[in-house]
Amino acid sequence: MKRFFHIAALFLATLLLTACPEVKPGPDGPDIPGGPDESWRGQASTEKLSGITYQINVYSFADSDGDGWGDIRGITQHLDYLDSIGATALWLSPIHEAMSYHGYNVNDYTSVSSRLGTENDLKDLISKAKARNIGIYLDFVLNHSGSDNIWFKQAAADPDSPYRDYYLISDTPGGYDNGGMGTWYPMTGADAGYKGRVHFKVDMNAKTVTVTQTSEPVQSPNTQSPKCWLWYGSVTQHVGLYTTGTNIYEITLDIDTDWGFLVCTSTNWADGTKWGGTGKGVTFGVPFQMNNTTAANITFGGDASYYFASFDKSMPDLNYGPAATAATSPAFKSLAEAADHWIEMGVAGLRLDAVIWIYQNNTADNVTFLKQWYDRCNTTWKINGGKGDFYMVGEAWCDNVDKMAPYYEGLPSNFNFYYYWTLKDRINQGRGNDFAQTVTHFRNQFRKYRADFIDAIKLTNHDEDRVAHDLGRDVAKEKLAAAVLLTSPGKPYIYQGEELGYWGNKGKGDEYVRAPIKWARNSGLASASLGGKVDHAMLSESISVEAQEQDPASILRVYRNFAQARNAWKALAKGEMEPLSSPNSAVALWKMSYEGQTVLVAHNFGGGSAAFAVTGCTTDKMIVSNGVADGSSGLLSLGPYASAVFLQ
Numbered sequence: 001m002k003r004f005f006h007i008a009a010l011f012l013a014t015l016l017l018t019a020c021p022e023v024k025p026g027p028d029g030p031d032i033p034g035g036p037d038e039s040w041r042g043q044a045s046t047e048k049l050s051g052i053t054y055q056i057n058v059y060s061f062a063d064s065d066g067d068g069w070g071d072i073r074g075i076t077q078h079l080d081y082l083d084s085i086g087a088t089a090l091w092l093s094p095i096h097e098a099m100s101y102h103g104y105n106v107n108d109y110t111s112v113s114s115r116l117g118t119e120n121d122l123k124d125l126i127s128k129a130k131a132r133n134i135g136i137y138l139d140f141v142l143n144h145s146g147s148d149n150i151w152f153k154q155a156a157a158d159p160d161s162p163y164r165d166y167y168l169i170s171d172t173p174g175g176y177d178n179g180g181m182g183t184w185y186p187m188t189g190a191d192a193g194y195k196g197r198v199h200f201k202v203d204m205n206a207k208t209v210t211v212t213q214t215s216e217p218v219q220s221p222n223t224q225s226p227k228c229w230l231w232y233g234s235v236t237q238h239v240g241l242y243t244t245g246t247n248i249y250e251i252t253l254d255i256d257t258d259w260g261f262l263v264c265t266s267t268n269w270a271d272g273t274k275w276g277g278t279g280k281g282v283t284f285g286v287p288f289q290m291n292n293t294t295a296a297n298i299t300f301g302g303d304a305s306y307y308f309a310s311f312d313k314s315m316p317d318l319n320y321g322p323a324a325t326a327a328t329s330p331a332f333k334s335l336a337e338a339a340d341h342w343i344e345m346g347v348a349g350l351r352l353d354a355v356i357w358i359y360q361n362n363t364a365d366n367v368t369f370l371k372q373w374y375d376r377c378n379t380t381w382k383i384n385g386g387k388g389d390f391y392m393v394g395e396a397w398c399d400n401v402d403k404m405a406p407y408y409e410g411l412p413s414n415f416n417f418y419y420y421w422t423l424k425d426r427i428n429q430g431r432g433n434d435f436a437q438t439v440t441h442f443r444n445q446f447r448k449y450r451a452d453f454i455d456a457i458k459l460t461n462h463d464e465d466r467v468a469h470d471l472g473r474d475v476a477k478e479k480l481a482a483a484v485l486l487t488s489p490g491k492p493y494i495y496q497g498e499e500l501g502y503w504g505n506k507g508k509g510d511e512y513v514r515a516p517i518k519w520a521r522n523s524g525l526a527s528a529s530l531g532g533k534v535d536h537a538m539l540s541e542s543i544s545v546e547a548q549e550q551d552p553a554s555i556l557r558v559y560r561n562f563a564q565a566r567n568a569w570k571a572l573a574k575g576e577m578e579p580l581s582s583p584n585s586a587v588a589l590w591k592m593s594y595e596g597q598t599v600l601v602a603h604n605f606g607g608g609s610a611a612f613a614v615t616g617c618t619t620d621k622m623i624v625s626n627g628v629a630d631g632s633s634g635l636l637s638l639g640p641y642a643s644a645v646f647l648q
């Protein structure tokens, strides 16, 4: 019986939703039933005001040449679509030659990856997007390069290379208090190993090993209860040494090892009985001091140093020296020259990856660095005739808003992860009445550090489980999240696929939150980059752009309606949020005002209907809505997860 009721309720809700008039906001003209005086619509702007940025995974957005990889020309071919979703900017995933499909381990910051296109393709995109008032933002990875970057290869090949200064390289790994992120990896220089006949003498009294080149006959390993073993080359077991004195062990061997060797005093050598070095190589004939704490590989005079990587072995961290003088460091200069090239070409902004790790989670140093980086790029922007200040947004992914807010001293814009975490929690709890107050609190924190901060609000991105996943794949909740995002103060980011209701989580791989756009019911997918990690069940005909454009009740329509409203109404696009006391715990209520224009924003975060008296909500001044929303009876009534915006 309960189940029947549920189905009946769903059917009724569907009828209501379908019956609800589709609202075309702004200057395109009124589709809203209401009063005879529609002159208020003349206050709508014909400019694009929204500040919406659409986040693109270039490798999986759209494929123009049929090779299965998304590419830059694919983006250019879909500018109509991006325009229709109100975008005033596109954030492209890293476009440079890189080691992996996602591009975050860059081999050459001055190049365009041949898989994604050419410089001319980028110039063409910049110019055609600009004609639609859409700017292009590049993802710039300053924390680390790829280990195949020529800078790192030269640093690894030659201990005297000037490129050693570009990275954090040390003979004695350790020393960063960096919140647990990062590992020291051996440089593994080409001559770390050795091939030839050598005599080993281990002295466990002095904890030394002496390696001597020799022409003496080779000995078979000692298999009669040895007390000391060697491990080297590709052997999978220890080679026993002969006892020649008190705690003295020796053997002569032909060895072939590409990494050096280790000494063990037990076959259970994980237990403090593994003896090695601290990163230095042996000198033949000279006793080498061993230890069992670092116990690093003992090499043969090659590069025995280590490099630091916050994220991955393939991503050595870049080194800018002391933060106060970062701009004078060789790595900074090289990266700034690369950035100059893109800014001169017409790129309108940069998204900076992982900025809290540039100085290993040291906020003050990172901010000092970022100021210098921003000033350098902004100068280039202005020299090249850029309007206003250059846009730059940081991924300062901190645990809490208080830790992130100081990054506004370094950058004009930062991603607001806390906004999404709050929104997700409140929608899942059906509780909207403290949402505006919480968002205002975040904004007040940012304001402390920069008066003209640009709050980069978002739902999810390429590194997070999808919003649809987080909201239990409940389409009504997903539409609500979209409506809230596009009626909130700040600069909203829409991540590729969010507008279509893509779901997916990182459990089986990041690729599942980076799915290609399904453009038409029967179109193929730009999925070659994803190594088969594609959820074909999700990428059905009905989730396609083609199907959703034709369906008035689709998620895509909600995105488009609210994006158009944001583009047209300056109070929505540029207004400051004024939280209003909510008469219903499920309802979020706020005003947005800008240059004499005010709108009232109402969202029902709950699964039940809500009706209450609120001044200034008449249906004939409803700019945009989603779900069942009505203000005609003197009360504002909102159906489950419904939203409405009224011009005041």
Ligand code: MG
Pocket: 063, 064, 065, 066, 067, 068, 069, 070, 071, 115
């Ligand atoms: Mg392609």
